[in-house]
Amino acid sequence: MTTLARTESPGIAILGLLKQLARQREWSVAALIALTIVIVAIVNRDFLSLDVARNILVAAAPAAIVGCGLTFVIVTGEIDISVGSLMGLCAVAMGQLASPSYANLPVPAAIGLMLLLATSVGFLNGLLVTVGRVPSIIVTLGMLTALRGATELLMNGRWITDLSPGLRFFGTGTFLRVPISLWTTGVVVMASIVLARDTPLGRRIYAVGSSPSAARLAGLSPNRIKLFAFTLTGFLVGVATLVSVPQLSTIESGIGAGFELVVVTAVVVGGTSISGGKGAIIGTLLGVILLGMVRTVLIFLKLGPAATYWERAIQGGFILLAVLIDHLSRPRGRGEEEHA
Amino acid sequence: MTDAPAADLSLTPRQKIFEGGFPYWHEVVLALLLAALMAVAGYLDPRFVQPSRQLMLSTHVWELALLALPMTFIIVTGGIDLSVGSMIALSGVVLGLSHEAGMNIWLCCALAILTGTAAGALNGVFVSFVRVHPLIVTLATLSAYRGIAEGISSGRPLSGFPENFAWLGRGDIAGVPVAAIIFVVAAIVAGVVLWKTPFGRSLYAMGYNETATRFSGIRTRKIKFILYAMSGVAAAVAAILLVGRRNTAKADIGAQMELDVITAVVLGGTSIFGGRGRILGTVLGVLLIHETKEFVSWYFQNDPLIPLVVGALLIVAVLINSALTPRGRE
Numbered sequence: 001m002t003t004l005a006r007t008e009s010p011g012i013a014i015l016g017l018l019k020q021l022a023r024q025r026e027w028s029v030a031a032l033i034a035l036t037i038v039i040v041a042i043v044n045r046d047f048l049s050l051d052v053a054r055n056i057l058v059a060a061a062p063a064a065i066v067g068c069g070l071t072f073v074i075v076t077g078e079i080d081i082s083v084g085s086l087m088g089l090c091a092v093a094m095g096q097l098a099s100p101s102y103a104n105l106p107v108p109a110a111i112g113l114m115l116l117l118a119t120s121v122g123f124l125n126g127l128l129v130t131v132g133r134v135p136s137i138i139v140t141l142g143m144l145t146a147l148r149g150a151t152e153l154l155m156n157g158r159w160i161t162d163l164s165p166g167l168r169f170f171g172t173g174t175f176l177r178v179p180i181s182l183w184t185t186g187v188v189v190m191a192s193i194v195l196a197r198d199t200p201l202g203r204r205i206y207a208v209g210s211s212p213s214a215a216r217l218a219g220l221s222p223n224r225i226k227l228f229a230f231t232l233t234g235f236l237v238g239v240a241t242l243v244s245v246p247q248l249s250t251i252e253s254g255i256g257a258g259f260e261l262v263v264v265t266a267v268v269v270g271g272t273s274i275s276g277g278k279g280a281i282i283g284t285l286l287g288v289i290l291l292g293m294v295r296t297v298l299i300f301l302k303l304g305p306a307a308t309y310w311e312r313a314i315q316g317g318f319i320l321l322a323v324l325i326d327h328l329s330r331p332r333g334r335g336e337e338e339h340a
Numbered sequence: 341m342t343d344a345p346a347a348d349l350s351l352t353p354r355q356k357i358f359e360g361g362f363p364y365w366h367e368v369v370l371a372l373l374l375a376a377l378m379a380v381a382g383y384l385d386p387r388f389v390q391p392s393r394q395l396m397l398s399t400h401v402w403e404l405a406l407l408a409l410p411m412t413f414i415i416v417t418g419g420i421d422l423s424v425g426s427m428i429a430l431s432g433v434v435l436g437l438s439h440e441a442g443m444n445i446w447l448c449c450a451l452a453i454l455t456g457t458a459a460g461a462l463n464g465v466f467v468s469f470v471r472v473h474p475l476i477v478t479l480a481t482l483s484a485y486r487g488i489a490e491g492i493s494s495g496r497p498l499s500g501f502p503e504n505f506a507w508l509g510r511g512d513i514a515g516v517p518v519a520a521i522i523f524v525v526a527a528i529v530a531g532v533v534l535w536k537t538p539f540g541r542s543l544y545a546m547g548y549n550e551t552a553t554r555f556s557g558i559r560t561r562k563i564k565f566i567l568y569a570m571s572g573v574a575a576a577v578a579a580i581l582l583v584g585r586r587n588t589a590k591a592d593i594g595a596q597m598e599l600d601v602i603t604a605v606v607l608g609g610t611s612i613f614g615g616r617g618r619i620l621g622t623v624l625g626v627l628l629i630h631e632t633k634e635f636v637s638w639y640f641q642n643d644p645l646i647p648l649v650v651g652a653l654l655i656v657a658v659l660i661n662s663a664l665t666p667r668g669r670e
Contacts, residue, residue, distance in 0.1 A: 079475075128655065128659065132659050132663075133662040134655065134658045134659050134662055135612045135613065137420075138606055138612055138658050141603065141651075142603075142652065142655035142658075143651060144599065145599060145603070145647040145648075145650055145651035146647060146648050146650075146651025148647050149644050149645060149646065149649070149650075149651065150644075150648055151644075152644030153642075153644045153645065153648065156644075253644075261483065264479060265479055265480070265483070268476050274473045274475055274476055275473065306491075306494045309487075309491045309495055310487060310488075310490070311487060312483045312484070312486055312487030312490060313484050313486075313487025313490070313491050315484075315487065316480045316481055316482070316483035316484025316485070317480075317484055319479070319480035319483070319484075320466065320480050320481075320484070323466070323470065323472045323480075324470065327470045327471070
């Protein structure tokens, strides 16, 4: 559990501030990213180009968008591991609604219905956690399995290739030479930062995560706030689907498999405490970038075709490294059992 | 995920019925569900419940069942191990590669078990001594171990194992599969350890309040380390059985298995917050999931339906369980 602000004498306040800065997970992640970029740039100059940066960011965009919602969920002390399966379901639903060989709805209607579906599933997750009092890891584990099954039932082994150009635009289109997905990510990230830092609702999310009973005594409704976080995450999965799936040439039932791990990992690497009450959107964004650049880095290091097989090993290593740095910079000698 | 459940000393009358008086309600409900499922299955298609058919289908369950035992221990202490599927892949690939390098097959098995143990022990070190939340540690090693398995094998399948090795996964002794014997022995040992030994009882104490348990003189960190290492051992044994059965080792074996294992344990009545759970419940949970899957796949011939049913089963079972538990306990 996190401790709230402690009172310190002004003399050691500055020293404390510096120490705190070093202890912020954002800094160790940012340092890891910077170090990686420097090393790769020394090996291969071509790495330092706008195209490479854009490709890394576009590939990381869906995880960043969903990561914002998931940060709130984890800050309230819950978790959502169903986002990958929900993305698969949304992709297939959007494809079938818009495709001429299925429902053939106009693009705005298809998008609207898909976002509604995503938001409703998020809301249902929230209801089961709050009203149903089922632990969130169980609810979303069940959803992870069930939604994937539903997606496969819908597709029945087929795939969709005839997406309309209007829908394709959201995946491949650009505005002022910047891809739509990056604009969307920017808007979502900025809105989330404002929500987290400057709105009463955002502060309540942290209050609920720090101490649900204290929040309840202060007149807040933890259930309502958790419900909001789950619903928001569902909606953002829909948004992420909208800007990433139309980039693919085909829509099939496997879309989004393993996505939940990438997002949860990125949020946690970014310093959000899994036991709630602590975490920042900017850390999540850095976590997404760190994990997202691994594949590109492996290609640019020119280690041969076998190197990309090590992607997951290196991602896992990065997480352990981040928590280890965190552990080493943490004050020693505490009696309590504290988890990062 | 926030609050550990506090031990209730004063039980309301309703709690006495459901928890105080007769402690095996969850197991009874599971057994009834299992019986109902088998009855319906037998009515719809009598061939499904024939012993020979059941024996044949049972080959799919032993690895899952084996992994569920240490997982029950871990979840009882309030932890979790998401990396079991990846530890299977890593042990399996080490087995395959060392065999390919021309080593004696039993030496390869020993190496695989060593790998699994080391992988589990590394989880244990991070959970117990670096004191990182087990969800994060095992999420990291879920990626890392499968990544290493993919890396050292370059993703290619490894096969050509000798016949006497395949016997472990496919063979039988007097009609009983070898894997089943291994599981039954392990389950009895696990049940007795959890039920009767001070070690087992201390796991429940840790699940309720780890700090208090540590202050009462129980070496909680050492215990957690042992549990995660045991999970690695079980994963390695499961890998040997799985590779023996399929005669192929590949870096994608055991993918998503952690979900099935956790689902089975939680369905079996083990609280995800720790402090509650029994091996008998886990065994019933494993059986219920196994029979549900096999029946759906057998009767409807529709594989996508399986995850839909299993996911719904998990949520509904826990929903019912939480509805029966009076408010204010969580």
